Amino acid sequence: MGRTPAAPAAITQSSPQEYVLSGAWTAQGIGAVTPQLDALTTPAGQELVVDGARIEALDTAGAWVLQKFLHRLEDDAKGVRLRALRPEFGRLLEAIRQQMADQERTLAVPAIASTTPLERLGRHFEAPLQQGFALLSFVGECALALGGCIAQPTRLRWRPILYNIRSAGFDALPIVGMLSFLLGVVVAYQGAGQLRQYGANIFVADLVGLSILREFAPLITAIIVAGRSGSAYAAQIGTMSVTEEIDAMRTLGIAPLDLLVLPKLLALLIVLPLLTVFADALGVFGGMIMARTQLGVGFGDFLDRFVKAISVTAYLLGVGKAPVFAAIIAVVGCFQGFRTRGGADSVGRQTTRAVVQSIFLVIVADALFSVAFSALDL
Structure with a gap:
């Protein structure tokens, strides 16, 4: 029983x-x-x-x-x-x-003992310093991966590179062109009042040309791309990290840096200088229209003065900043994506950090370029 x-x-x-x-x-x-x-x-x-x-x-x-x-x-x-x-x-x-x-x-959360102001200051800056060291480590890993791809070009995945060129470059043409055109209009309009007082209307070409080509065009282009593409990179990689797709790639023997980071980095290195040239043309065109409307400077007179006032060096200095800005945007966006932990809220948090840090570092790099160019008398 x-x-x-x-x-x-x-x-x-x-x-x-x-x-x-x-x-x-x-x-x-x-x-x-x-x-x-x-x-x-x-x-x-x-x-x-x-x-x-x-x-x-x-x-x-x-x-x-x-x-x-x-x-x-x-x-x-x-x-x-x-x-x-x-x-x-x-x-x-x-x-x-x-x-x-x-x-x-x-x-149980232990009670925080009273600390000195210096210790509180150190604790406040501990997390940013740790993140800074992690970012430097990630830059080193990206450099090693890029060096490996240069030594073995067959490791490059051209289809993801071309896809990122289209999404980060061609798809960004309308917004970059519109904002650059409006920026040229604003610069010329703001300078028109002062130039008119001294009868220096023709010098609007100097103002628009130098400000757009050297500073505003590369900077506004980098900020737009950071908002569009940098956030997309962080969200894509962050979502893959949350869903454990990156761990699955490592299990299959696929290097995440080769598949996820290098195509984005190389694509931005290609498209950001081209977008900067496009922004230069639209910004100068906006300045030309406003110069003709507000100051009576025709297109022919504007271009004649523009060619004499703007050297090739000034143009190349502006375009030369673009690859540095591209590297900052791609590396920071991918870095914040890999640091995603938890769920959807973490994806949104890291995406926000990617945009904020990219724009901040781009502006810091632009300031350092200005100091260096001034010291070199360029």
Whole structure:
């Protein structure tokens, strides 16, 4: 004859101060008793007795529920006494109690001791410094991967490179052209009032040419690309990191840097200088239209003065900044994507950081270029 199955777990209150436990307190048997435990009322300030003599079976799930119940009674009552529990059940219950105590100690947040202002300042800058060192390490990894691809050109994946050239370059032409044109209009319009006072209308060509070609065109192009492509890189890689696609690539022996980073980096190195040239042309054209409208400087006179005032060096200095800006945008966007952890909120957070840090570093690099060009008298 087979064994009679144990009855499900049950709890009865024989008196206001005594609880009687019975049945199988196991994973299969505690389903019905959980609502009963929540509905029980415990008299405050009295000593309670829990009778475990009728417990027929106990596993870790049942011991966990029982220990939570005892803990609740201890919070409300003056004292709790567990009576007539089998020794083996008692040892299991003690082990669960110890495990719960360890978890509470682990999750407890220690009080922050008072610190000096210098120590607080150091803690405040610790995370940015760690992220800076991680970024430098990532730059080194990208340089090694790029060197490996140069040594072995067959490692290059041309289809992703061409795709990124289209998405980051060709698709960005409308917004880059529109903003550059408007920027040229604004520069010429703001300078028109001052030039008109001194009868120096023709020098609007110098103002528009130098400001657009050397500074505004490469800078505004880099900022637009950072907002469009840098955020897209961080979101794409971050999503792949969250869904563990990057780990799957490593398992298959595919280097994530070769597949995800280098095509984006090489594509931006190609398209950003071309976008800068496009922005130069549209910005100067906007300045020409405003010069004719506000100052009466015709297109022919403007171009004649523009050719004399703007040297090839000034043009090349502006275009020469573009590859540096491209490297910053691609590396920072991909770096923040790889640092994504958790869920969708982390993807959004890292995408925001990628855009902010890219624009910040682009402006810092542009300032350093200005200082260096001034020191070299360029």
